[in-house]
Amino acid sequence: MPGTWGLIWTAEGLVAHGEIDLDAATAFEAQASEAVMLSTVGTFLIDLSDVTFMDSAGLRALVRVLEFHDGQRMIVQPSRQVFTLLHLFGLTNGALPNVLVREAHPD
Template identity: 40%
Template sequence: MLVDQEGLDPNFSATASVAGDRAVVTVTGEVDMSTADAMFRAATKDDASAATLDLREVTFFDSAAIHALLQLAEFYGDDRLRVLPSTQVRRVLEISGLSAQPWLMAEG
C-alpha cells in the first residue's frame, strides 16, 4: 500500500505492508511538518498490533517527525515498536535525548 501523497513533498514516500500482526512501514526522503502525519497514518492504517518503521532512507527528520515517532511509541507501546534509523535520524534522536529508547534499533 502506498500512502496517498497528494500535496506532499515529492521527496517523501511511506509504503506500508502487514506481515502477520506487524505493520512494516518504509519511509524515504524528508520527514517534516508537512509529511510527519502521513508517516504516522501509514504506520497505523491497518489493524496491526505492532510496527516496524524503516527510516534507513530518511534524509531529514525534524521536531514534527520526532513528535510523530513518539505518538507511534505511545500507540503501540515501547515493546511493540521497532525503528530502524538512518544516520541522520539517529543523530537527531541523540541530540533530542531519545537515543536510548527501547524501540530504537541499531543502524542497518
C-alpha cells in the same frame, strides 16, 4: 517547496523514505498509526533507513505513533540523520517502553 516522502507497508511493518518534515508529519503519523493498528506481527518494524531528513515535526509524529501504540513491541531502524536526532532527544536508550532503536548503519 515540500520534500518528497513515502511509506511502503511490508509483512514486518513500514519502510519510510524521503523527507519527513512539517509538511509530511501529519500524513506520516496517520498512515503509520493505521499500519500499526492493522498489523498482526509480534514486533513491528519502522524502517527509517532511507529517510534523508526529519525535523522536529517529523520526530513528534514518530514519537506519537510509538507512544500511542506502546503495547506493541516496535523496532526503529533509523538512518544516520534520524538516529542523531533521536539520540539528541534522548530516545535511543530505552526512553520509550517496548521500543528498540537500532544503531544506524554507516551510509
